[in-house]
Amino acid sequence: MKVHIDPLRCESTGYCVAIDPAVFRLTPQGAEPTVSAGFDPDRDGDVLREAEGLCPTGAIRVIED
């Protein structure tokens, strides 16, 4: 499972961080996942998919393995 955040679309609305600050964080450049690769689908899958659906700007894309 991978997550891609499109920097052209991210507007730092903070929805992803509000869902789970342990999985996403905001930087001056926008949102980013707290780990760069290797998400655990069992542990993080629901958070990532909800963040993808909730992001108002459509910046988050989750790519299932």
Next chain:
Amino acid sequence: MITNSRVISENVLGALPMGGSMTEATVQQPAPMKEIEPAPYISAMTQIATYAEIDEILRSKDFVQGSHQESMPFFGDCLLLLDGSEHFERRRLEAPLFAKQELFHYEREVVQPAIDRVLAACRDDVDTEGLPRGDLVSMTKHMLLQMTAEVTGIDGVDTEQSTNRFGDYLGKLGEGATVEWSARDHDEVIAEVLDVRDEFVLDFFRPSMDRRREMLVALEEGRIAESELPRDLLMLLVRNHAPDWDPELPLREATLYLVAGFQTTTHAIPHVVNHLAGWIQAHPEDAPRLRDQAFLQAATYESLRLHLPAPSLLRIATKPVTLASTGREIAAGERVALLFTPANRDVSAFGDDAAQFDPRRAVTAPMKPWGLAFGGGVHTCIGRQLVTGLSRTVDDVDQKDRTTDGIGVQILASLYEAGVELDPHQRPAYREVSHHDAFETFPVRFRNL
């Protein structure tokens, strides 16, 4: 009577979108852009018209919603008007309506068949040259009615008669929900639309709600499976009804989806076709690109930038604010009108030709090619990806089944495939009963239908 038309030469004809066998013909000139004056409704408010200031306010946590105060009977306490945690939770509840798989479903299984039906119906009305014709405002609306009904959860929009009736209700509900921008007497509009809404409730809304309540009981009793429940707004509201919601809240929430569901795209499509007609006259080398989805997407974004579905949004400062972008001071409790049209034509944001349509315009991050058309910050339009398409990733840029171009591009691709052109015998007309930058009628005809 042919008005505002001209005879065009053979070499220009050769550059027309889908070209016919004509050697000489009349062609309708694109409508000039409408002059947008701020509505009287906001004349006493602080008006903000620069891109940087509006962008900052929309992202700021120091402002709350200030729009739709007159239209509260239609939109009160709906997602659009909430703030803070209440807004976050409502948005979280409704986000699944626009999940990736739902966007694929709407585009491919709902919108495309509707586009094909609407285009086919044009064959019943041909002009003196034997070409099918129609009004693009009405056509676009009818292309989107089924999808709007499906997202919201309104049953029974499945025959020509019921679809027309549903469309009429939505037109009136839209008038009430945007009464602030009406050029008619506002109290008269509100009273009139409340009467129509009562009819809509009896005709469509209540039966749809009742069916979902019955399905929920059936689920709880084990008579149906979870997968049999509809995936729509009304089902979400029935399943998650909060004790503090007043009985009419689901109706007002549904009104938001019904009005917004087709308004942005219906508003945008005639503008895109109008601009592209002028663009191809001036840049005939781009005619083949009318079959190119990326070009149509750029044209859609550019048109959304120039022609906003809402003339203005209002915000109220929760404390004294000094804007970082310009140093402007806004007092606590002050209501400001954000004028999107001049902001989206701001030369400091989009260049010296910001007021011109240019589908080749290069817009670089953090600017959006559509500017402020979908608002910004936490209140960014929840259906934005339905119109703009999904973000592409390096993994799926060439895989059509993993991304979408948005319903605007989808409609335009079908229109240009059918050889759409401005009707040379009838001029487009802007809507005069409101301060919206919208066409009332946009006559077109088709060369390849």
